[in-house]
Amino acid sequence: MEDKAKTLQREFLKVFEKLEVVLGWEPGYDSLHASPSFIRQVEDLNKLVWNPLCSQNLCNYLVKTLNASVREDGKKIGICVKGCDSRSLVALIQEKFVTRETLYIVGIPCEGTVNWHRLMRFEPSLKDVQKVTIQGQELVVETAQKTYRFPLQHVMEQRCLHCRYPNPIIYDLLVGEPITPHAGDDQAYGDVEKIEQYSLPDRLKFWEKEIDRCIRCYACRNACPLCVCRDSCIVETRTPKWLAQRCDLKEKFFYHMIHAMHLAGRCTECGECERVCPVEIPVTLIKKKLNQIVKELLDYEAGIDPQKQPPLLTFDPSEKGI
Amino acid sequence: MYEKIFIAQGELAAMLERLSKEMDVWVPVEMGDEKWGVRFLPYYRDNVVVLDRQSTIGPKNVLFPQVETLLRFRYQKDSQDPSKQRIDLKDRQEVSSALVFGARPCDVRGFFTFDHVFLNGRYKDPYYAQCREKTLFATLLCDTEDSACFCSSVDSGPGDREGSDLWMVPVDDGYVIEALNDKGRKLIPIMGKPATPEQIEKAQRIQEQVTAKRIGEYDLTRSAKDFTGRFEDMDYWRDMVSRCISCGICTFVCPTCYCFNITDESRDLEGERIRSWDSCMFYHYTLEASGHNPRPEKFERYRNRVGHKFSYFPDTYNGMISCCGCGRCIRSCPVFIDIRKIVHHLKEAVDAEN
Amino acid sequence: MPKIDSNPFLPELATIQDIIQETSNILTFRVVLNDEQKMREFSFQPGQVGQLSVFGVGESTFVINSPPTRKDYLQFSVMRTGEVTQRLHQLNIGDQIGVRAPLGNGFPVDKLKAHDILFIAGGIGMAPLRTLLLYMLDNREDYGDIMLIYGARSPEDLCYTYEFDEWRSGGVRLVLTVDREFPGWKERVGFVPTVLTEEAPSSYNCKAVTCGPPIMIKFVLIGLKRLDFEDHQIITTLEKRMKCGIGICGRCNIGTKYVCVDGPVFSYEELRQMVPEI
Numbered sequence: 001m002e003d004k005a006k007t008l009q010r011e012f013l014k015v016f017e018k019l020e021v022v023l024g025w026e027p028g029y030d031s032l033h034a035s036p037s038f039i040r041q042v043e044d045l046n047k048l049v050w051n052p053l054c055s056q057n058l059c060n061y062l063v064k065t066l067n068a069s070v071r072e073d074g075k076k077i078g079i080c081v082k083g084c085d086s087r088s089l090v091a092l093i094q095e096k097f098v099t100r101e102t103l104y105i106v107g108i109p110c111e112g113t114v115n116w117h118r119l120m121r122f123e124p125s126l127k128d129v130q131k132v133t134i135q136g137q138e139l140v141v142e143t144a145q146k147t148y149r150f151p152l153q154h155v156m157e158q159r160c161l162h163c164r165y166p167n168p169i170i171y172d173l174l175v176g177e178p179i180t181p182h183a184g185d186d187q188a189y190g191d192v193e194k195i196e197q198y199s200l201p202d203r204l205k206f207w208e209k210e211i212d213r214c215i216r217c218y219a220c221r222n223a224c225p226l227c228v229c230r231d232s233c234i235v236e237t238r239t240p241k242w243l244a245q246r247c248d249l250k251e252k253f254f255y256h257m258i259h260a261m262h263l264a265g266r267c268t269e270c271g272e273c274e275r276v277c278p279v280e281i282p283v284t285l286i287k288k289k290l291n292q293i294v295k296e297l298l299d300y301e302a303g304i305d306p307q308k309q310p311p312l313l314t315f316d317p318s319e320k321g322i
Numbered sequence: 323m324y325e326k327i328f329i330a331q332g333e334l335a336a337m338l339e340r341l342s343k344e345m346d347v348w349v350p351v352e353m354g355d356e357k358w359g360v361r362f363l364p365y366y367r368d369n370v371v372v373l374d375r376q377s378t379i380g381p382k383n384v385l386f387p388q389v390e391t392l393l394r395f396r397y398q399k400d401s402q403d404p405s406k407q408r409i410d411l412k413d414r415q416e417v418s419s420a421l422v423f424g425a426r427p428c429d430v431r432g433f434f435t436f437d438h439v440f441l442n443g444r445y446k447d448p449y450y451a452q453c454r455e456k457t458l459f460a461t462l463l464c465d466t467e468d469s470a471c472f473c474s475s476v477d478s479g480p481g482d483r484e485g486s487d488l489w490m491v492p493v494d495d496g497y498v499i500e501a502l503n504d505k506g507r508k509l510i511p512i513m514g515k516p517a518t519p520e521q522i523e524k525a526q527r528i529q530e531q532v533t534a535k536r537i538g539e540y541d542l543t544r545s546a547k548d549f550t551g552r553f554e555d556m557d558y559w560r561d562m563v564s565r566c567i568s569c570g571i572c573t574f575v576c577p578t579c580y581c582f583n584i585t586d587e588s589r590d591l592e593g594e595r596i597r598s599w600d601s602c603m604f605y606h607y608t609l610e611a612s613g614h615n616p617r618p619e620k621f622e623r624y625r626n627r628v629g630h631k632f633s634y635f636p637d638t639y640n641g642m643i644s645c646c647g648c649g650r651c652i653r654s655c656p657v658f659i660d661i662r663k664i665v666h667h668l669k670e671a672v673d674a675e676n
Numbered sequence: 677m678p679k680i681d682s683n684p685f686l687p688e689l690a691t692i693q694d695i696i697q698e699t700s701n702i703l704t705f706r707v708v709l710n711d712e713q714k715m716r717e718f719s720f721q722p723g724q725v726g727q728l729s730v731f732g733v734g735e736s737t738f739v740i741n742s743p744p745t746r747k748d749y750l751q752f753s754v755m756r757t758g759e760v761t762q763r764l765h766q767l768n769i770g771d772q773i774g775v776r777a778p779l780g781n782g783f784p785v786d787k788l789k790a791h792d793i794l795f796i797a798g799g800i801g802m803a804p805l806r807t808l809l810l811y812m813l814d815n816r817e818d819y820g821d822i823m824l825i826y827g828a829r830s831p832e833d834l835c836y837t838y839e840f841d842e843w844r845s846g847g848v849r850l851v852l853t854v855d856r857e858f859p860g861w862k863e864r865v866g867f868v869p870t871v872l873t874e875e876a877p878s879s880y881n882c883k884a885v886t887c888g889p890p891i892m893i894k895f896v897l898i899g900l901k902r903l904d905f906e907d908h909q910i911i912t913t914l915e916k917r918m919k920c921g922i923g924i925c926g927r928c929n930i931g932t933k934y935v936c937v938d939g940p941v942f943s944y945e946e947l948r949q950m951v952p953e954i
Contacts, residue, residue, distance in 0.1 A: 028658040028660075029469065029470060029652050029658050029660040029663075030469035030470070032469075033658045034658075035565060035657050035658045035659070036564075036565040036657050037565075038561075038564040038565065056656070056657055060567065061564075061565075064567075065564060117357065117358035117359065118358070120358050121356070121358050124374075124375065209354065210354070213353060213354075213361070215379070215388065215574050215599075216570075217569050217570040217571045217574050217601075218569050218570060218604075219567070219569035219570070219571050219656055221569075222567040222568055222569040222656075223567055223569070223656050230605075231605035231606070236604070236605075236606050238606070238758070238759055239758065239759045239762075241585075241759070244585070244587045245389065245583060245585045245587065245596060245598040246389055246587055246596065246598075247388050247389040247598065272656075275656070276567075276569070276571075276656035278359070278378055278379070278571050278574075278575060278654040279353055279359060279361070279378065279379070280353050280354070280357045280358070280359050392685045392686075393685065393686060393687075395731040395732070397731070397732075397772075405770070406770055407770075407771065407772055408772065409689055409731055409772045409774075411686070411687070411689060411731075411774070413683050413685070413686045414683070439923075439924055439926075440924060443922075443923050443924065443937075444922070444923065444937060445684040445922040445923065445924070446684070447684070447685075447924055448683050448684075448685075449685075550951070553951050553952075554952065580924075580926060581925055581926035581927060582919070582920075582925050582926075583919060583925070584685075584734070584735065584919045584920060584925070585734060586729075586730075586731060586732050586733055586734050588731070588732035593731070593732050595685075595729075595731070597925075600925070600926075600927070602926065602927070607917075607927055608916070608917050608927060609917060610915065610916070610917045611736075611757040611758030611761065611917075612757055612915075614890065616916070616930075616953055616954060617953070622953070626929075626953070629931070629951070630926075630929070633932075634929065634931055634932040637932050638932050
């Protein structure tokens, strides 16, 4: 069975002259990390990798860095997407930020990505790592000294534990066999429901403790593929000034509430916001809660059907109870 | 010669209790249950102090809080003439003594940059000066380096005692602690009992072993000219920086980054002028009121960051690099941009051209 | 020079004594420090700037528009552009503001002595040049011929029109221009760089001091080069977003230089040695 990385390299080579750039992943600063790769020269294609370390959602670059709504010279943007990433891509197409025709999409069914923090809790002394793979329900880490096996559910990203879409739902080429999701529809909001079992005072205490750590780095906002206001974001405008620079809980809550509200019904639960948070706040939960409400009220989930229009961007006079 | 004491791991909590009666004690604690990251917080009983790994965010906010009040103002009507207004303006607050316990050499080194900028320029920053004066550092010898660390590449190292007031070496199931100056010496009697000659000898050996290690394969201390030469090579910067998402994490977790914003936060007739952490990676950092922005693209902003740390700062301050090699920017970056490679490749590209 | 012991972030309270409407969006403020002794002892160089505070809104940087030789008040000309200037424009005579001054470097008045001086200003760019111009008029024998080319979009956009006669009688050759024809306008018509080329002043023993919008500066520099002005003969004053004004907050840097401390006055020779990031 061919290594998927080699397949990716081979397939992109075939169409490279029609592409302006290929977005993929390459090895990061050490063998436990991967970084996004912008490949513009054909000889760099052999940098492409595929493994459980490929966490980043590359769709984040489509609007903000590459302005993917138009391509003047007819060349396309090649992009690798996992299941969760493909939902973001569909959402961008739904909102017309990206034109399908400008993309050459390579979908890769994904068994999960590793959360480095959680892995370190298990085994902080991992050194000389040579290979990281998923085998069944285990993460297998081969080092020069020995092979480690970790239960997948203890080292995967939170988003993967509730993943219902491991197989890309939009692609020009699928690399790999479709796989079974980790979670069924009934488990989609298990993490939200867990918090809702707390009493209201306990819930407030929980969120105060988490949000208090926020340092307003705005990484969660910048990592979100659907956050496309770029440099005009309301939390940073000076005229008028909505948010104080103060670092009290009130301002931090204000920021997170605004961000979640602006993503209500648009968030595709790719989990990047939570992954990038340097102080490990479970920010995806807030957006998932709003998504749950949208699902119940309007029977809609973002990023599934490219033809559907997000209900919060339109209105239907026949809607009741709003 | 200063006395060396030994404190067992199990007695650490009691020692921190004693110290916190004399001053504010800042210790590294876990971010939360089942979380990996570590940050510095004021000590209180029940804190679990984490000394076996580097903190995610260093103790920068002990001397340079994320939000600090510079002035307080209040508009008042002039009692002699109600049509006139008066402004009541206050600065200064009292600052208490503090001890930063369990920092690492890289954290302490970050403050050298601050000292140059905040204390030794044409103007002295009184807020920082006061805090600096009243804060001591009990620094831990570092033997927990990982693949992102590179302190040796920037003229420091895991056994670098410079800038600390007390030095801790992990020995047996505890620490041998030594005062490095008079300020530190005052705390020794509260901290523990004299160390045995065996413990002192062990500590000495560990110190030698660790000091001999080289953490970080490159030498990044002579990159100023290479940077200037590559300043206008936009292809290079685009190549290196395309993956950046222009958040503020690298600057916020960096022990040497000191850029700040000044804003007035008021309600009705009173308020405060505060300074708060800002980041050169934000678009708004240099955005002028006219709408012009000298660094509109993220490549330009990242180029300025590299330039500031490895070129402008050493050019201004006798070769001192404004980077302590802690690796936090690499570890915490959402896309793992590696500043070591970017600076190192400046050299290689110039060599290739030659 | 400010004392090192004092808090450089603490402004002096000042009262607005007078407000002059220069144009539809530029007001000139004349302020007096509340502390009479500090006002008496206040000293500065032409070209130095001050940070004006509207407490509750923020601070903004303006050149001290009056010369050190005329110290009944401190003058600042303010164009309404952002949140602080907007609020400043709403203030009245008698209102209180904060002043942190003097900051930055000034024009090199000693090096300019015994030279002919060519001032080239556009719009609000006249503000810093007025300081130097009046200083030179108050020390007239130290300087040679003085010429000012001052242009704006329209006659209504020219500042300090009420002083033009004083400048002329002080010995300044005044060339005024606006971008296009206006009824009743009898002076020159054309962009400032064009008028500069038409006037073709001699570069011999001359120093050019210019300030204005970036696009004007760009073409003025080209024009001056064509007239054989060398880099060290051209001086300008830069604008940047500033916060602390004392070289600490990091934001106003161009390479190793901080505009608030090493500038805002730079010669073109100095600018050429800095990284191209204006």
